[in-house]
Amino acid sequence: MSRKYAFFPGCVLNAAAHEARMATEAVAERIGLDLVEIPGWSCCGASHVQDLDHDAALAANARNLALAERMGLDVLTACSTCALMLRTARKELLEGRKDEINQALATADMQVQGTARVTHILWLLADSVTTWAPLVKKPLSALSVASFYGCHTVRPPQVMTYESHLDPHSMETIITACGARPVTIPERLKCCGFHAVFPAEATADRLTANAADTAAKAGADCLLTPCPLCQMQLDMYQPDAKAAVGKGGDTPVLHLTQLVGLALGLEPERLGLARHIVSPDGLLAKI
Amino acid sequence: MRTITFDIDRFDGTRSWSQSYSFAYDPTLTVLGCLIQIKEQQDPSLNFTASCRCAICGSCAVRVNGNAVLACDTRLDTVLTQWNSDALRISPLGNFRVVSDLVVDWSDKVERLRTANTGLKARKDFTAESGCRQSPEDFARIQKQWDCILCGACASDCNKLADNREDFLEPFAFTHANRYAQDSRSADPLLHVKGMVKNGLWKCLHCMECVTKCPKGIAPAADISALRALAYAAGNTEGKGPRHAAAFLTDLETTGRLNEVRLVPRTEGMIDAATGRLGFTWRMLKRGKLATREAVELFLVDNKPIEGIDGLRRIVRYRRTAK
16 A cells, blocks of 8 residues: 555644554554645644634635645545544535635635545545555454544534444454454444533543443453544543543553554554553553 | 334333334335334334424434434435344434433423523614515525424434533524524624523533434534634633633644643633642653653743744634634
8 A cells, every 4th residue: 555645643643642643653654654744734723713713713724725735635634623624624615615715825825726635544544454454463352442433533424424423334344454352332422522621521521431431341451542632531531530420440542543553563662552641551461 | 025123212101111113114114104104003002293294393303223313304214224224223312301202301492492592682773664684695694593493303412411411501502592693683692692601602512413413404513613702702701611712723823733731721720720630730741641841841932833824824814804
């Protein structure tokens, strides 16, 4: 496999979820995926900017898409909220806002056409599974893995069109290709609470504790998510959620590319697994 | 003969059970058509609500395999294909009190909808002589919201309501508030915003279930965003929700990227962040999620501005300055 993408890391992959960037880049290198970071990319608005200024979020993402168009590449991101924001902007541009927003872009000598498509590393890995599965060096047959898709990976389906929002299978396809056993939990398509962790903290705590607790009780060695924001919520806040709710607390939460990286034989250090709040050491000892 | 099975959640006021009904596959049926056929041919005791049969009255929403649909507007073939199964579980809407079988109680929901101050209080410059005309452009801004048929699908699958209904409203309430707040004929848009602010406007989880499940293609999450913008512009800038959103916009315009270290104190205030997040911060430092030196630099100096920051600022502010 050799495909080249304009890589949109998003803010958290450069900060608290840096291990997701490490894992994404390591996996990409191993499977022959060429990721070229978009020079000068900006925050996608993180599903918050539109609450104060809708057109500011739209224009910022139009600029991000325009930068990718200059590279002549489609966009790849490893964050579901970034994917949703970029795809929503592209849809809005193509459905009638392009000329108007291009007036804003013209102030920086830029134009957007909407030609650069936006994909998620999840979808790319699921689509190319037959290509990279033969590269699996360390089948994770001892692991049971509960997928946690994350809202913005599949919803709204008008924008996130890759697969059924009701019954997606991309995560299970990848877990199986890694040699692990997929575990289904009721929270699989539920919200982690991340986007309201401050104004609705009690709710976010309960959602986090529920997912962690259910996964553990279902026999999963870890939760697995393709969204770094879900990972941050379920991992970083899991001790607080346990303190508040009284359950969960010991369930490791892996980024999708960390699991793939382990199966491909990449060292845990290269995948940033030591950076997790809930230690994945027990899981690593099993493989 | 292909046989379809509906496992229906039953409730008689005291007792709950699941009852299985099988019937011959018929590609012309809707989900509502199946329910009517079961009631007419198998079990007259099965209760559900329905009226118009053409997606106008909003009374027949149920859940299929846990997901809300408008039964009259959902073909049997669609759900069989979606779930790749000839057996489906049919349940009453979620986040509603169940009266009987698939019948849910709307009385409480209507009371909660009143917080939106539904009903137009027209501008004073309208008179009997001049009328209350509205341009097609202004009507277009609220046209979609007027499509709401109060079926309850958005409320059924809302992740926030499922956790706690005491500090949040049904998504349709925000849609109704926004359609009056954005109406060019409205005397006081804030009349419809204030009740939303008091009832969880900033607590939406952004789970997008409401947008996904609305059978009329309305986006209550977008209405929540629009109401937040109105509230913020009107001075509702305090509180964790508004401050959190403002932090993202500030960072976008200042350096182009999020400053995670400043985000918490900006959202919660310095004192609350320093006292309430000590354990959290310690864990982050201990596990290397945050590097001490990097954190101090981010807090004191900020991110380095992105390449092309001046252009980004002009782009982001263009619409605001043009208004």
